[in-house]
Protein backbone atom coordinates (compact mmCIF):
# COMPACT_ATOMS: atom_id res chain seq x y z
CA UNK A 460 0.00 0.00 0.00
CA UNK A 461 1.05 3.57 -0.63
CA UNK A 462 0.36 5.71 2.42
CA UNK A 463 0.50 9.43 3.15
CA UNK A 464 0.52 10.65 6.78
CA UNK A 465 -0.50 14.29 7.30
CA UNK A 466 1.08 16.28 10.14
CA UNK A 467 4.47 17.03 11.66
CA UNK A 468 4.44 16.18 15.36
CA UNK A 469 5.36 13.32 17.66
CA UNK A 470 1.97 11.72 16.97
CA UNK A 471 2.71 11.64 13.24
CA UNK A 472 6.23 10.27 13.80
CA UNK A 473 4.71 7.49 15.95
CA UNK A 474 2.09 6.78 13.23
CA UNK A 475 4.83 6.67 10.58
CA UNK A 476 6.96 4.41 12.82
CA UNK A 477 4.11 1.93 13.31
CA UNK A 478 3.02 2.01 9.65
CA UNK A 479 6.62 1.50 8.49
CA UNK A 480 6.67 -1.86 10.32
CA UNK A 481 3.82 -3.23 8.20
CA UNK A 482 4.46 -5.90 5.57
CA UNK A 483 1.56 -4.34 3.62
CA UNK A 484 3.48 -1.08 3.08
CA UNK A 485 5.02 -0.25 -0.29
CA UNK A 486 5.77 3.43 0.13
CA UNK A 487 5.32 5.95 2.94
CA UNK A 488 5.07 9.73 2.58
CA UNK A 489 4.71 12.25 5.39
CA UNK A 490 3.53 15.82 4.79
CA UNK A 491 5.22 17.88 6.02
CA UNK A 492 6.84 15.54 8.61
CA UNK A 493 9.95 16.31 10.65
CA UNK A 494 13.58 15.17 10.97
CA UNK A 495 12.43 11.89 12.56
CA UNK A 496 9.86 10.93 9.93
CA UNK A 497 12.41 11.47 7.15
CA UNK A 498 14.19 8.33 8.42
CA UNK A 499 11.06 6.23 7.86
CA UNK A 500 9.64 7.58 4.62
CA UNK A 501 9.75 10.55 2.30
CA UNK A 502 8.87 13.95 3.72
CA UNK A 503 6.84 16.12 1.35
CA UNK A 504 6.66 19.89 1.79
CA UNK A 505 2.87 20.24 1.69
CA UNK A 506 0.64 21.98 4.23
CA UNK A 507 -2.11 19.50 5.25
CA UNK A 508 -4.64 22.37 5.16
CA UNK A 509 -4.06 22.88 1.41
CA UNK A 510 -6.40 20.14 0.24
CA UNK A 511 -5.81 20.83 -3.47
CA UNK A 512 -2.06 20.33 -3.06
CA UNK A 513 -2.59 17.15 -0.98
CA UNK A 514 -4.94 15.85 -3.70
CA UNK A 515 -2.51 16.62 -6.56
CA UNK A 516 0.28 14.84 -4.72
CA UNK A 517 -1.93 11.85 -3.87
CA UNK A 518 -3.02 11.39 -7.49
CA UNK A 519 0.49 11.77 -8.93
CA UNK A 520 1.96 9.32 -6.43
CA UNK A 521 -0.90 6.79 -6.45
CA UNK A 522 -1.54 7.19 -2.71
CA UNK A 523 -4.14 4.72 -1.45
CA UNK A 524 -4.50 5.72 2.21
CA UNK A 525 -4.23 9.16 3.81
CA UNK A 526 -3.90 9.18 7.59
CA UNK A 527 -4.85 12.57 9.00
CA UNK A 528 -2.92 13.28 12.21
CA UNK A 529 -4.26 16.63 13.49
CA UNK A 530 -7.88 17.75 13.86
CA UNK A 531 -7.64 20.89 11.71
CA UNK A 532 -7.90 19.30 8.26
CA UNK A 533 -10.71 16.99 9.46
CA UNK A 534 -12.81 19.75 10.99
CA UNK A 535 -12.18 21.79 7.82
CA UNK A 536 -13.42 18.94 5.62
CA UNK A 537 -10.48 17.15 4.01
CA UNK A 538 -12.44 13.89 3.96
CA UNK A 539 -15.42 15.61 2.30
CA UNK A 540 -13.09 17.20 -0.27
CA UNK A 541 -11.85 13.75 -1.33
CA UNK A 542 -15.24 12.01 -1.09
CA UNK A 543 -17.07 14.42 -3.36
CA UNK A 544 -14.52 14.24 -6.20
CA UNK A 545 -14.89 11.06 -8.33
CA UNK A 546 -11.17 11.25 -9.15
CA UNK A 547 -10.24 11.16 -5.45
CA UNK A 548 -13.02 9.21 -3.77
CA UNK A 549 -11.24 5.85 -4.07
CA UNK A 550 -8.51 7.10 -1.71
CA UNK A 551 -9.25 6.04 1.87
CA UNK A 552 -9.10 8.85 4.39
CA UNK A 553 -8.43 7.77 7.96
CA UNK A 554 -10.44 10.37 9.84
CA UNK A 555 -14.10 11.43 9.73
CA UNK A 556 -15.90 13.84 7.44
CA UNK A 557 -16.88 17.29 8.76
CA UNK A 558 -20.18 15.97 10.13
CA UNK A 559 -18.26 13.52 12.36
CA UNK A 560 -15.31 15.78 13.17
CA UNK A 561 -17.85 18.20 14.68
CA UNK A 562 -17.72 15.96 17.78
CA UNK A 563 -14.42 17.78 18.39
CA UNK A 564 -15.12 20.93 16.36
CA UNK A 565 -18.12 22.04 18.41
CA UNK A 566 -18.41 21.52 22.18
CA UNK A 567 -22.05 22.61 21.97
CA UNK A 568 -22.74 19.85 19.42
CA UNK A 569 -20.89 17.23 21.45
CA UNK A 570 -22.72 18.13 24.67
CA UNK A 571 -26.10 17.92 22.88
CA UNK A 572 -25.05 14.61 21.34
CA UNK A 573 -24.12 13.18 24.76
CA UNK A 574 -27.33 14.36 26.34
CA UNK A 575 -29.44 12.83 23.53
CA UNK A 576 -27.59 9.53 23.80
CA UNK A 577 -27.52 9.33 27.56
CA UNK A 578 -23.72 9.47 27.71
CA UNK A 579 -22.43 10.56 31.14
CA UNK A 580 -20.96 14.09 31.07
CA UNK A 581 -20.95 17.24 33.20
CA UNK A 582 -24.25 19.21 33.42
CA UNK A 583 -24.14 22.25 31.13
CA UNK A 584 -25.86 25.03 29.24
CA UNK A 585 -24.73 26.87 26.10
CA UNK A 586 -24.91 30.62 25.56
CA UNK A 587 -24.31 33.10 22.73
CA UNK A 588 -23.98 36.87 22.52
CA UNK A 589 -27.78 37.25 22.76
CA UNK A 590 -27.98 35.24 26.00
CA UNK A 591 -25.07 36.58 28.07
CA UNK A 592 -27.44 37.64 30.87
CA UNK A 593 -28.90 34.12 31.06
CA UNK A 594 -25.33 32.81 31.17
CA UNK A 595 -24.55 35.01 34.18
CA UNK A 596 -27.71 33.85 35.93
CA UNK A 597 -26.73 30.24 35.21
CA UNK A 598 -23.30 30.86 36.75
CA UNK A 599 -25.10 32.20 39.85
CA UNK A 600 -26.69 28.78 40.31
CA UNK A 601 -23.35 26.93 40.14
CA UNK A 602 -20.64 26.18 42.66
CA UNK A 603 -16.99 27.08 41.97
CA UNK A 604 -14.78 26.25 40.18
CA UNK A 605 -16.59 27.50 37.07
CA UNK A 606 -15.85 25.86 33.74
CA UNK A 607 -16.22 27.94 30.54
CA UNK A 608 -15.53 26.37 27.15
CA UNK A 609 -15.31 28.08 23.77
CA UNK A 610 -17.52 26.09 21.39
CA UNK A 611 -15.04 25.83 18.51
CA UNK A 612 -11.38 24.88 18.06
CA UNK A 613 -9.12 27.21 20.01
CA UNK A 614 -5.76 25.45 19.81
CA UNK A 615 -6.25 23.79 23.20
CA UNK A 616 -6.66 27.14 24.94
CA UNK A 617 -10.44 27.53 24.87
CA UNK A 618 -11.23 26.06 28.31
CA UNK A 619 -11.18 28.33 31.36
CA UNK A 620 -11.50 27.02 34.92
CA UNK A 621 -12.08 29.87 37.37
CA UNK A 622 -12.64 30.02 41.10
CA UNK A 623 -14.16 33.46 41.29
CA UNK A 624 -17.76 34.09 40.21
CA UNK A 625 -17.14 37.70 39.19
CA UNK A 626 -14.16 36.68 37.08
CA UNK A 627 -16.19 33.89 35.48
CA UNK A 628 -18.88 36.40 34.48
CA UNK A 629 -16.26 38.79 33.07
CA UNK A 630 -14.63 36.01 31.07
CA UNK A 631 -18.01 34.86 29.76
CA UNK A 632 -18.59 38.41 28.45
CA UNK A 633 -15.09 38.58 26.99
CA UNK A 634 -15.63 35.32 25.17
CA UNK A 635 -19.08 36.13 23.82
CA UNK A 636 -19.02 39.86 23.11
CA UNK A 637 -15.29 40.53 22.68
CA UNK A 638 -14.48 37.33 20.73
CA UNK A 639 -11.73 36.37 23.16
CA UNK A 640 -11.15 33.19 21.13
CA UNK A 641 -12.32 34.64 17.78
CA UNK A 642 -15.26 32.86 16.16
CA UNK A 643 -14.52 29.80 18.34
CA UNK A 644 -16.19 31.63 21.24
CA UNK A 645 -19.33 32.76 19.39
CA UNK A 646 -20.95 30.16 21.63
CA UNK A 647 -19.76 29.16 25.09
CA UNK A 648 -20.52 26.01 27.06
CA UNK A 649 -20.77 26.61 30.82
CA UNK A 650 -20.50 23.35 32.69
CA UNK A 651 -20.26 21.78 36.09
CA UNK A 652 -16.72 21.10 37.36
CA UNK A 653 -15.94 17.42 37.74
CA UNK A 654 -13.35 16.44 40.31
CA UNK A 655 -11.43 13.29 39.43
CA UNK A 656 -8.55 11.71 37.55
CA UNK A 657 -8.38 11.88 33.77
CA UNK A 658 -7.74 9.10 31.29
CA UNK A 659 -7.70 9.06 27.50
CA UNK A 660 -9.42 6.16 25.74
CA UNK A 661 -9.15 5.55 21.98
CA UNK A 662 -11.06 3.53 19.45
CA UNK A 663 -10.68 2.97 15.73
CA UNK A 664 -13.99 2.56 13.92
CA UNK A 665 -15.44 2.10 10.44
CA UNK A 666 -18.76 3.41 11.72
CA UNK A 667 -20.22 -0.08 12.26
CA UNK A 668 -17.72 -1.89 14.43
CA UNK A 669 -14.93 -0.55 16.61
CA UNK A 670 -11.74 -1.74 18.25
CA UNK A 671 -10.47 -0.40 21.55
CA UNK A 672 -6.82 0.69 21.52
CA UNK A 673 -4.61 0.97 24.63
CA UNK A 674 -5.65 3.75 27.03
CA UNK A 675 -3.26 6.45 28.24
CA UNK A 676 -2.85 9.26 30.73
CA UNK A 677 -1.20 12.47 29.63
CA UNK A 678 0.49 15.20 31.65
CA UNK A 679 -0.72 18.55 30.34
CA UNK A 680 0.81 21.12 32.69
CA UNK A 681 4.31 22.50 32.18
CA UNK A 682 5.34 22.13 35.82
CA UNK A 683 5.98 19.15 38.07
CA UNK A 684 3.09 18.11 40.29
CA UNK A 685 0.67 19.31 37.55
CA UNK A 686 1.36 22.99 38.10
CA UNK A 687 1.71 25.98 35.78
CA UNK A 688 0.42 26.59 32.29
CA UNK A 689 -1.30 24.04 30.08
CA UNK A 690 0.78 22.65 27.23
CA UNK A 691 0.12 20.31 24.31
CA UNK A 692 1.32 17.53 26.64
CA UNK A 693 4.57 16.94 28.54
CA UNK A 694 4.44 13.17 28.75
CA UNK A 695 2.16 10.15 28.84
CA UNK A 696 1.92 6.63 30.18
CA UNK A 697 0.08 3.46 29.16
CA UNK A 698 -1.51 1.37 30.59
CA UNK A 699 -3.27 3.45 33.23
CA UNK A 700 -3.44 1.46 36.49
CA UNK A 701 -6.92 2.62 37.54
CA UNK A 702 -8.37 1.82 34.09
CA UNK A 703 -8.97 -1.77 35.18
CA UNK A 704 -11.36 -4.27 33.62
CA UNK A 705 -14.38 -3.04 35.58
CA UNK A 706 -13.71 0.58 34.64
CA UNK A 707 -13.12 -0.24 30.96
CA UNK A 708 -16.35 -2.28 30.85
CA UNK A 709 -18.21 0.79 32.12
CA UNK A 710 -16.44 2.94 29.51
CA UNK A 711 -17.41 0.55 26.76
CA UNK A 712 -21.04 0.12 27.78
CA UNK A 713 -21.85 3.63 28.94
CA UNK A 714 -19.71 5.65 26.54
CA UNK A 715 -18.19 3.85 23.53
CA UNK A 716 -21.24 1.83 22.43
CA UNK A 717 -23.73 4.73 22.85
CA UNK A 718 -21.34 7.01 20.93
CA UNK A 719 -20.92 4.70 17.93
CA UNK A 720 -24.67 3.91 17.92
CA UNK A 721 -25.52 7.61 18.36
CA UNK A 722 -23.46 8.53 15.30
CA UNK A 723 -25.29 5.90 13.27
CA UNK A 724 -28.68 7.09 14.53
CA UNK A 725 -27.84 10.57 13.28
CA UNK A 726 -26.67 9.14 9.94
CA UNK A 727 -23.17 10.38 10.55
CA UNK A 728 -20.75 8.12 8.70
CA UNK A 729 -17.67 8.00 10.88
CA UNK A 730 -14.38 6.37 10.00
CA UNK A 731 -11.13 6.84 11.85
CA UNK A 732 -10.21 7.38 15.46
CA UNK A 733 -12.30 8.62 18.37
CA UNK A 734 -10.41 9.93 21.38
CA UNK A 735 -12.55 10.00 24.54
CA UNK A 736 -11.18 12.44 27.11
CA UNK A 737 -12.61 10.91 30.30
CA UNK A 738 -12.63 11.70 33.98
CA UNK A 739 -13.19 9.17 36.71
CA UNK A 740 -15.54 10.49 39.40
CA UNK A 741 -16.43 8.20 42.32
CA UNK A 742 -15.82 5.06 40.24
CA UNK A 743 -17.74 6.21 37.17
CA UNK A 744 -16.41 7.56 33.85
CA UNK A 745 -17.66 10.89 32.44
CA UNK A 746 -16.79 12.41 29.06
CA UNK A 747 -14.88 15.69 29.29
CA UNK A 748 -14.41 15.93 25.54
CA UNK A 749 -14.33 14.05 22.26
CA UNK A 750 -11.52 14.37 19.74
CA UNK A 751 -11.70 13.10 16.17
CA UNK A 752 -8.04 12.02 16.06
CA UNK A 753 -5.37 10.43 18.19
CA UNK A 754 -3.79 12.38 21.06
CA UNK A 755 -0.30 13.80 21.25
CA UNK A 756 1.71 12.58 23.22
CA UNK A 757 -0.70 9.69 23.94
CA UNK A 758 0.00 8.19 20.49
CA UNK A 759 3.65 7.89 21.46
CA UNK A 760 2.70 5.33 24.14
CA UNK A 761 -0.38 3.65 22.66
CA UNK A 762 1.00 2.69 19.24
CA UNK A 763 4.15 1.15 20.75
CA UNK A 764 1.82 -1.13 22.77
CA UNK A 765 -0.23 -2.15 19.72
CA UNK A 766 1.02 -5.52 18.50
CA UNK A 767 -1.34 -5.68 15.52
CA UNK A 768 -0.53 -4.29 12.10
CA UNK A 769 -1.96 -0.75 11.94
CA UNK A 770 -2.17 -0.86 8.13
CA UNK A 771 -4.28 -4.01 8.41
CA UNK A 772 -6.70 -2.03 10.60
CA UNK A 773 -6.70 0.83 8.07
CA UNK A 774 -7.42 -1.73 5.35
CA UNK A 775 -10.35 -2.86 7.52
CA UNK A 776 -11.67 0.70 7.35
CA UNK A 777 -11.07 0.92 3.59
CA UNK A 778 -13.05 -2.25 2.99
CA UNK A 779 -15.63 -1.98 5.83
CA UNK A 780 -14.27 -5.15 7.37
CA UNK A 781 -12.79 -3.80 10.58
CA UNK A 782 -14.85 -6.31 12.58
CA UNK A 783 -12.78 -9.14 11.06
CA UNK A 784 -9.45 -7.65 12.12
CA UNK A 785 -7.59 -8.35 15.35
CA UNK A 786 -6.30 -5.88 17.86
CA UNK A 787 -3.65 -7.37 20.07
CA UNK A 788 -2.17 -5.27 22.86
CA UNK A 789 1.20 -5.77 24.48
CA UNK A 790 0.90 -6.10 28.28
CA UNK A 791 4.19 -4.28 28.83
CA UNK A 792 4.17 -0.62 29.85
CA UNK A 793 5.21 2.41 27.86
CA UNK A 794 6.08 5.87 29.15
CA UNK A 795 7.01 8.97 27.20
CA UNK A 796 8.68 12.17 28.36
CA UNK A 797 8.50 15.27 26.15
CA UNK A 798 11.63 17.36 25.74
CA UNK A 799 10.60 20.97 25.17
CA UNK A 800 12.26 24.27 24.31
CA UNK A 801 13.01 26.52 27.31
CA UNK A 802 10.17 29.04 27.66
CA UNK A 803 7.49 26.78 26.12
CA UNK A 804 4.44 27.05 26.25
CA UNK A 805 5.16 30.78 26.11
CA UNK A 806 7.97 32.34 24.06
CA UNK A 807 10.86 30.09 23.07
CA UNK A 808 13.71 29.97 20.56
CA UNK A 809 14.08 27.46 17.75
CA UNK A 810 17.06 26.48 15.61
CA UNK A 811 19.04 25.01 18.54
CA UNK A 812 21.34 22.13 17.63
CA UNK A 813 20.21 18.80 19.13
CA UNK A 814 22.83 16.25 20.19
CA UNK A 815 21.61 12.71 20.52
CA UNK A 816 23.90 10.15 22.19
CA UNK A 817 23.25 6.51 23.05
CA UNK A 818 19.66 5.49 23.67
CA UNK A 819 18.58 3.01 26.33
CA UNK A 820 17.96 -0.28 24.51
CA UNK A 821 14.24 -0.06 25.33
CA UNK A 822 13.82 3.55 24.17
CA UNK A 823 12.58 4.97 20.90
CA UNK A 824 12.57 8.66 19.97
CA UNK A 825 9.58 10.33 18.35
CA UNK A 826 10.47 13.71 16.96
CA UNK A 827 7.94 16.52 17.40
CA UNK A 828 9.42 19.94 16.54
CA UNK A 829 12.66 19.09 14.74
CA UNK A 830 14.13 19.74 11.32
CA UNK A 831 17.20 18.63 9.47
CA UNK A 832 19.60 21.23 8.08
CA UNK A 833 23.06 20.61 6.62
CA UNK A 834 23.23 17.20 8.26
CA UNK A 835 22.29 18.57 11.70
CA UNK A 836 19.08 18.14 13.67
CA UNK A 837 17.70 21.43 14.97
CA UNK A 838 14.80 22.35 17.23
CA UNK A 839 11.81 23.66 15.27
CA UNK A 840 9.02 23.94 17.82
CA UNK A 841 7.99 24.09 21.47
CA UNK A 842 7.69 20.35 21.90
CA UNK A 843 10.87 18.90 20.42
CA UNK A 844 11.27 15.15 21.04
CA UNK A 845 9.08 12.60 22.80
CA UNK A 846 11.28 9.98 24.46
CA UNK A 847 9.30 6.73 24.75
CA UNK A 848 10.51 3.61 26.54
CA UNK A 849 9.14 0.21 27.35
CA UNK A 850 9.35 -1.42 30.74
CA UNK A 851 7.77 -4.17 32.80
CA UNK A 852 5.80 -1.47 34.62
CA UNK A 853 5.27 2.30 34.42
CA UNK A 854 8.09 2.99 36.84
CA UNK A 855 10.73 1.14 34.82
CA UNK A 856 9.50 2.43 31.46
CA UNK A 857 9.72 6.05 32.58
CA UNK A 858 13.08 5.39 34.26
CA UNK A 859 14.43 4.08 30.94
CA UNK A 860 13.29 7.28 29.24
CA UNK A 861 15.13 9.40 31.81
CA UNK A 862 18.28 7.32 31.20
CA UNK A 863 18.03 8.08 27.48
CA UNK A 864 17.33 11.77 28.17
CA UNK A 865 20.64 12.06 30.03
CA UNK A 866 22.28 11.55 26.60
CA UNK A 867 20.22 14.14 24.71
CA UNK A 868 21.14 17.82 24.79
CA UNK A 869 20.08 21.13 23.33
CA UNK A 870 20.35 24.65 24.63
CA UNK A 871 17.61 25.42 27.24
CA UNK A 872 16.12 21.90 27.02
CA UNK A 873 13.33 21.43 29.57
CA UNK A 874 11.23 18.43 30.61
CA UNK A 875 9.15 17.19 33.52
CA UNK A 876 10.92 14.85 35.90
CA UNK A 877 7.76 13.40 37.44
CA UNK A 878 5.99 11.67 34.55
CA UNK A 879 4.06 8.69 35.90
CA UNK A 880 4.98 9.41 39.52
CA UNK A 881 1.37 10.00 40.62
CA UNK A 882 0.19 6.57 39.47
CA UNK A 883 3.30 4.80 40.75
CA UNK A 884 2.60 6.20 44.23
CA UNK A 885 -1.02 5.06 44.09
CA UNK A 886 -0.20 1.53 42.98
CA UNK A 887 2.26 0.98 45.84
Ligand code: AMP
Nearest residue numbers: 581606618650651652653654736747748
Ligand atom coordinates in the same frame (compact mmCIF):
# COMPACT_ATOMS: atom_id res chain seq x y z
P1 AMP B 1 -10.96 20.08 27.08
O1 AMP B 1 -10.33 20.99 26.06
O2 AMP B 1 -12.44 20.01 27.02
O3 AMP B 1 -10.27 18.76 27.15
O4 AMP B 1 -10.57 20.70 28.50
C1 AMP B 1 -9.23 20.90 28.85
C2 AMP B 1 -8.97 20.41 30.24
O5 AMP B 1 -9.79 21.14 31.16
C3 AMP B 1 -9.37 18.95 30.47
O6 AMP B 1 -8.38 18.07 30.09
C4 AMP B 1 -9.61 18.94 31.96
O7 AMP B 1 -8.40 18.86 32.66
C5 AMP B 1 -10.21 20.29 32.22
N1 AMP B 1 -11.69 20.24 32.22
C6 AMP B 1 -12.51 20.42 31.16
N2 AMP B 1 -13.80 20.29 31.53
C7 AMP B 1 -13.80 20.03 32.85
C8 AMP B 1 -14.84 19.78 33.81
N3 AMP B 1 -16.13 19.82 33.50
N4 AMP B 1 -14.45 19.51 35.07
C9 AMP B 1 -13.14 19.48 35.42
N5 AMP B 1 -12.14 19.71 34.57
C10 AMP B 1 -12.45 19.97 33.29
Ligand code: GLY
Nearest residue numbers: 677692754755756
Ligand atom coordinates in the same frame (compact mmCIF):
# COMPACT_ATOMS: atom_id res chain seq x y z
N1 GLY C 1 -2.83 15.23 24.62
C1 GLY C 1 -4.09 15.80 24.41
C2 GLY C 1 -4.49 15.97 23.00
O1 GLY C 1 -3.87 15.47 22.09
O2 GLY C 1 -5.51 16.62 22.78
